[in-house]
Amino acid sequence: MKDLFDYCEFGDLKLNSRIVRTGLWESEREKSGNLTPEIYNRYENIAASGVGLIITELYSLYPRDVFSKYSNTVNYTQFVREARDLTDLVHVYDVPIFAQLGFVQFNKKTEQNMKIDDISIEDIRKIQTDMIIAAQKFDYARFDGIQIGLGNYYFLSRFINPNFNSRSDRYGGSTLSRLKIVLEIIKVIKETTELHINCRLNAFDGTTNGMTLDETIEVAKILEKYGVNSLQITRPRSPQFFTRENKEKNPLVEASEKIIKNVDIPVILGGGATTQKQINDILNSTDINYISMQRPFVADPSFLVEWQIEGNGESKCKTCNNCYWKKTSTCFINRPAKWDVQSDISSH
Template sequence: MDAMALHTLFRPGRIGSLELKNRVIKSPQTTALANQDGTVTQRLVNHYKRLAEGGPGLIIVEYSYVDDDASKSIHAQLGISRREHIPGLGWLVDEVHAAGAKIGIQLEHCGRQKFLGTQPIKTASDVSWDYVESQYGERPQVLTEEEIQGVVAAFADAAERAWLARFDLVEVHAGHGYLLTNFLSPHTNKRTDRYGGSFENRARLTLEVVAAIRERVPRDFPFSVRLSVTDYEEDGIPIEETVRLAQLLEAAGVDVIHASGGHHALMEYEVSPWYMPRALHRWGWEKIKPEVTIPVIGSGSLVTPEVAAEVLENGADFVSLGRAMLADPDWTRKAQEGRLLDIVPCIRCNDGCLDRGLNAGRSTGCTVNPSMGEEYRYPVEPAAVRRRVAVAGGGPAGLRAAAVLADRGHDVTLYEPGELGGALVPATRSPYKQDLAALRDHLVHQVRSRPVEIIAERAEASALAEDGFDLVYVATGAVPRTLPGVRLARDVADPKDVVSPVVVVGGGMTGADTALWLADAGHDVTLVEAGPAILANREVFTDAGVLPKILAEKGVAVLTDTEVTGLGEDGARAADGRVIPAATVLAAIGNDSGSELAGALREAAPGLEVVTLGSAARHGRVFDALHGAFFEARRA
């Protein structure tokens, strides 16, 4: 899709009285960059200022807790519960305006989804979120009708604070499993009073919140409500009720419906990972849009300009992007300029932002953007001295390092005997890995568009030592572990290259990914793991929690507590003497770090500076390869 086909993204738009320069919105997404008391920090301001510089029409600031009783959800969450929050919020507004964007803020009560796990946890009914209960042993308390009126007042007070801070828009979070959704969904609302039972009763709290806000703030203050088209629970919110609610919200004075989906108990629908479709909630907002006259914002894995533009052409008035703009705050500007391969793509890994970010008690980060949350702190600047630098290996670490080194002004030579992309090449063979394939294409483009000499040969220690390099980065990747006579899973390029039945040995990410790919191609697959469970070696939580279910649905048989030692006459031979029937056996039993090249270089040229990167230094994920390469290269 060329730049002209993306023009729909950059048409001006209107939400109530608010005029926007384009149809691109930064979706609210918690960062944990505030102070512990909810006040604004310089890091938070820098984050949103940098997003504004990237060109979106509107930034909706992350969910902000509305009271000091039970609405705060997570550590270092932004607050809007007290007048003392207004000065910092006003500072944030002014900085974003100065950078050229409009700014809104989302109001939230966490309900049962209290990541902090501390009482009070207050919600519609005594229906626990198993994550909180299993982690902290705490169950929610049922809100009384008197407490419900306190919640309504808290939302209205918070909306007035947003107006006083001069935000351009206020949004109420009535989706994703937070308090208002706890009332809306039959899955979490088992009440028998006037706030439970019928749709009208379950919608009552949301409509009371909206009415209270509309009474408190000027009518021309734009007002958004974020809804889940459904929570995807079998006994949850039906789309017909969401459509009806959207109509009632419009009648109550709401100016725009922000439509996404899911809740935290089904996280794969809320922050959809790589194995879920892009634009996965589209079916829902396409049902809402014809039934209202106010605009609809479509949200949920709209990671590329092509997807976002197509959504605008067929079913939404605006698009909002969350993780995609963490990956590249210049997403909008680059899309408008037609520089699609320059956009750093979100790979929907949920690693930097969630798994080793918020879930670990840190601030939000990003696998592909090491500066996320630390904006302006790590510029890539010209080096004081230009050096001759060799990079051995064209995988993610080598490609990222080469591009950064070139931007620093160094004379860079990249050695790669195979296809550029390294471990990303076999990792992107599956159609599920379209996001990772986009990263591979981006990294290759960044190197090819810079003055980097690419030599399609294996780097040899003797040649590097003699060629006058000042510095060598070794990014030759990890060494896969093998089984006698067994083919490596990563070496299979086409499902037609194997014969069923297939045994994949190793239940880590590579093994599970291979099994899914081959099962989708119609093969009879058994996944064998020596340990008690697959995906148990600290895989990303959205992978570890859901992939086993997907494999089962695809018909993949899983054998655990089974060590395979090699090939038998008719399949894979187990340590206990069993033979697991197979026409093809593939090994995915892990990797070892280390590089013979680095050791040989240090021996051949003791004075040469040698740095190992990526899995050659320490086995890890894409996060580790890209972050390590970035920080090493910017120091050269």
Template structure:
């Protein structure tokens, strides 16, 4: 029987566990500087049996909807400070990816552009900005880049068959709707050695979502993380929609040749062990349980069982915090 703490391959990386730590908000930066608390958080995660770390959100653009609660790619000290952070993680032989994306599209002097209003010039500007960001991420010592093309981030809306009503080469069939992302992946892989990890939705159309995953896997993506269409702001876990995500991730993992990560929903060691032994899914990501405790996995490994103390209150989401607000009051 496979254990979540068995070494496992994730692309070219050997991971110490099957658990991926996914980041979200950053509330401990000083202006945009990385503080000692941030370095300590990442080092604690790295030395406590996590397999792979994905950073807190890095905004591609300033003045984005959530840029006040994230890092910013064009912060002047980005490369210097994140090089120190990735070095701290790497001393524990743990890979780290940078998560990047944007919500609002404000390029070429235009504001709040809808998917169907993008010109070819606008598309090329977005792609160029991703390429520049990827180079900074590579210079900073990250091992990979997570393209956040899931949840309600802008590129996920371009891939959404209900929102994208374009009648050019970037609209219509599934391939065309994914084409912007495929071209970004190609640019990144031509100019960097970064592992390209795509966070992608289970949309309302199950079959179309499957096709999106296949297209990404066949055209340069090195791994996928499948997640819910709506963010935790709207999502309330029930047995039915949790099972739907597991069913979808299991089917994707059975049909593509790259690693597939189940994006959230599980925080119990026994259930995760059962999942990786009974399905095609071999990797599970967690976010809120690690906000609650950086040492969670070490405790599980030592005791042979366990469940996160996270109460799923979503205060860390609502308050846009990278620390547990309940724990700070205990």
């Protein structure tokens, strides 16, 4: 039987468990972008807890993006040095760490939030260059991988979506053509870095003429063919969907299983599980081997320590979604002033 605390392989990486921590907002950074002691402390608690893989909070590619004020950035002078301190700290616990990269809007001078069809070839080259430079910075900082945001309603998720992309040039039309902007980025990242490439991908989006699961499966197969090492499956506005009151069966479970059957790379189920029993039931009733969690780590960065001891753990997260709506990396219900890794570990 599979267990969430199994030692396992994730491509070429070794994981201490099947749990993937996914980040979202970074509210504890300094205004200049610099990492604070609270950020280092939080990551150390997560790494020490028994997590298998850490995916950082979002690194926003552009300073004028709608999410930039709630996110960290690669665009400050001390980024590589500080990020390397962070990755070195996480690696002490033999935990790999990926940098999550994405953006929602593309703004050019006075043109704000440009539509996909209005993006010029010159604009595409700028986006590709900026993402490749960011990936190279991640590589210098010793991140183990990069997560490229192709899910939710991020810019690239809309670019590859036929509901938003009706271009008539080589970057529009077929699924392969709409993916070219991403595939060309992946090619250069593969050639110039040692990073594991993960793509966060919508299983479906529910919009008229948008991405269906069948097309997502086609996208997943193309991404694998062009060198992507793993996938994380999500859905637009997933934090709003996953609430305590929503008793609907998680549709991502079935979708992830179908994707898994069509690719030979690791696939992470994105969210929806909050108890040890839920996770182990999914692991043992499906082909899913990895499950990501975000808000439980906001509620308590060290919760997996208790889960390993007690064996029947349940997240402290009440699924109030305030961390999502208020764009913060801290919990509004569980409010310790600071997390201290040594006191957390010694208390057990």
